Amino acid sequence: MSRSKLADNSDAYLVAKRVQPCGDLCQWRGSLVIPLRDVDGTLHSLQFIDAQGEKKFLPGGRVAGCFFALPDSGTDSLVICEGYATAASITDATGLPAVAAMNCGNLLAVATALRAQFPQRDIIIAGDNDQFTENNPGVAKATAAAKGIRARLAVPQFLDTATQPTDFNDLAKLEGISTVKAQIEKATTPKETDEEIYARLAKLPPAQYDRQRQSEAERLGIRVTTLDAEVDARRPSARPLQGSDAGIETITPWDHPITGAELLDTLRATYRRFMVLPAYADVLLAVWTLHTYIFDKFSFTPFLAFPTYFVARARVWQKHAGGTHATLVRERHYPWRNERGGNVSAHRVTATRPAPRRMGHVAGGNTTRHSERAEYRVQVQWRLYNLRRRRP
Numbered sequence: 001m002s003r004s005k006l007a008d009n010s011d012a013y014l015v016a017k018r019v020q021p022c023g024d025l026c027q028w029r030g031s032l033v034i035p036l037r038d039v040d041g042t043l044h045s046l047q048f049i050d051a052q053g054e055k056k057f058l059p060g061g062r063v064a065g066c067f068f069a070l071p072d073s074g075t076d077s078l079v080i081c082e083g084y085a086t087a088a089s090i091t092d093a094t095g096l097p098a099v100a101a102m103n104c105g106n107l108l109a110v111a112t113a114l115r116a117q118f119p120q121r122d123i124i125i126a127g128d129n130d131q132f133t134e135n136n137p138g139v140a141k142a143t144a145a146a147k148g149i150r151a152r153l154a155v156p157q158f159l160d161t162a163t164q165p166t167d168f169n170d171l172a173k174l175e176g177i178s179t180v181k182a183q184i185e186k187a188t189t190p191k192e193t194d195e196e197i198y199a200r201l202a203k204l205p206p207a208q209y210d211r212q213r214q215s216e217a218e219r220l221g222i223r224v225t226t227l228d229a230e231v232d233a234r235r236p237s238a239r240p241l242q243g244s245d246a247g248i249e250t251i252t253p254w255d256h257p258i259t260g261a262e263l264l265d266t267l268r269a270t271y272r273r274f275m276v277l278p279a280y281a282d283v284l285l286a287v288w289t290l291h292t293y294i295f296d297k298f299s300f301t302p303f304l305a306f307p308t309y310f311v312a313r314a315r316v317w318q319k320h321a322g323g324t325h326a327t328l329v330r331e332r333h334y335p336w337r338n339e340r341g342g343n344v345s346a347h348r349v350t351a352t353r354p355a356p357r358r359m360g361h362v363a364g365g366n367t368t369r370h371s372e373r374a375e376y377r378v379q380v381q382w383r384l385y386n387l388r389r390r391r392p
Contacts, residue, residue, distance in 0.1 A: 004028035012051035017169055022070050034084055036066035036102065039113045047102060049084075059262075060269035063102060065109040067276035072097035078118065079184065080111055080145070081126040082138070085169040090126055093168075093177035093183050103256075104128060104141035108148050115149035119211065123151040124187045128167045129158075138166065146190050148200055156180075156253035194220065201227075202234035264290065 004026035007014065013032050014021060026033040034047040045061025047068075057063055068084060070091050079090050079098040085099035101110040104127065111125060127142020139155055146153040156171045165174055170182050192200070201209055201216060209231065217227040267286035271277065277285075288302070295301045 004033050007032055013049045013053060013085075016053065016087035017088075018173055019085050019092065019169070022088060022091070024066070025084070032084075034068050034100070034102075036061070036063060038066050039117050047084075057102075060273045064106060065113050067102070067106075067110045068100045070098050070100075077122040077124055079124045079126050080107060080114065080115065080151075082107070082128050082167065083169070086126065086128070086167045089169040089172040089177070089180060090184060093172060093180035096124075096184070098126075104130075104138050107141050107145040108260060111145040111149045111309045112149060115151070116208070119208065119250075123149065124154055124184065125151050126154045126156075126168055126184065126187075129156050130166055131161070132164050132166070137178050143190050147192050148195060150189065150200075152187035153190050154184050156183060198227075198230045201231045 005028075006023040007021035007027045009015070009020060010031050011027055012030075013020065024035055026035070028048075030051060034049070036047060037043050045063055046058040048056045048058075067080075068087070070087055070232040072078065076096050079087070079094070079096050080101060081087050081090060081098060082101055082104055087100040088334075090096065092275045099110065099114065101107050107125060107127070111123065115123065122386045125142045125146040128138030130136045130138035142155065143153060145151070154168075156165070156168050158165050158171060158174065160174060163170075163174070165171065168180050168184075171183070174256040197216065198221065201212065204212070213224055213227055213231075217224045220227065258327045264286050267289050268282045271282045271285045275282075291301070322348055342360075
């Protein structure tokens, strides 16, 4: 950011979208630079948009739950949308502050974070109308976000779809900002089923649930004690993982195609950013991290072994120089989370194949008897300190 300059009206992308620069929007080497921050204002990543509109994120940066916010007085309704151009068009048309979550897959995370910061504020989710894409992910994700935080929902409707428009910026260019203003003001709260309400409330922290239980019970027409019972039945169990399945959450596919090489480069850059590693260790960790998301497709899965002296050295470096363990980096940026909120062991992953090929440990629970190990168990130990001797 220090090497960039504040964006001006001459930026090619802004000219094409017919919007003005706002906030700390910057320019660098011909690209628009959009800083992404969390609700505390901490900078986590950047989005780069070139003159052709191609978008890329800073490798290794965090996007989930981060956003770009246009100036906000803190009192008006808050609009959450996908891209910067859409946010700028909405603010220009309505005068309301807008937040750009960058893509539809990030709407719920951003909306959840902002709802926690503004429990009583009127929030509008302005989704993209991806009517020319199968299953319309823009509307689906925006609806889920609106239901998830009890927000209003606005989706652009077009008189002419010959150019395949999708968002409120397209609507502003085709029909004018007055139409954008009218459609945003007509935003409505999507109807939830009782089951969706119970599930949403079950995800809330206890304090936040206490503030909402009375009004939610009145809206549902039931007693508060009945609502408490329904919500408690859907809260994750706090029982330990010992002797039980890990309950790894289902991974939701991204809403657009991802290049495998770029994904591996991002993983590799993240480990390099936070750690001092032996040669090729970043490649090893990137490949191993990627494998953990599809390990159930393999008959066998390797261990990731951290020899004692390597871990000890990492701890010393962390204490004196601000370093980080590989396990901490992995859990921070690429967590496995089960329904009870616990971490699956970073050292071992148990394949979901039936015995005799099942192997390893989950959260310290031995799933293979000692007598079976010699015959059925395959251990592939990657020793980070010895990588220099194994160069391809």
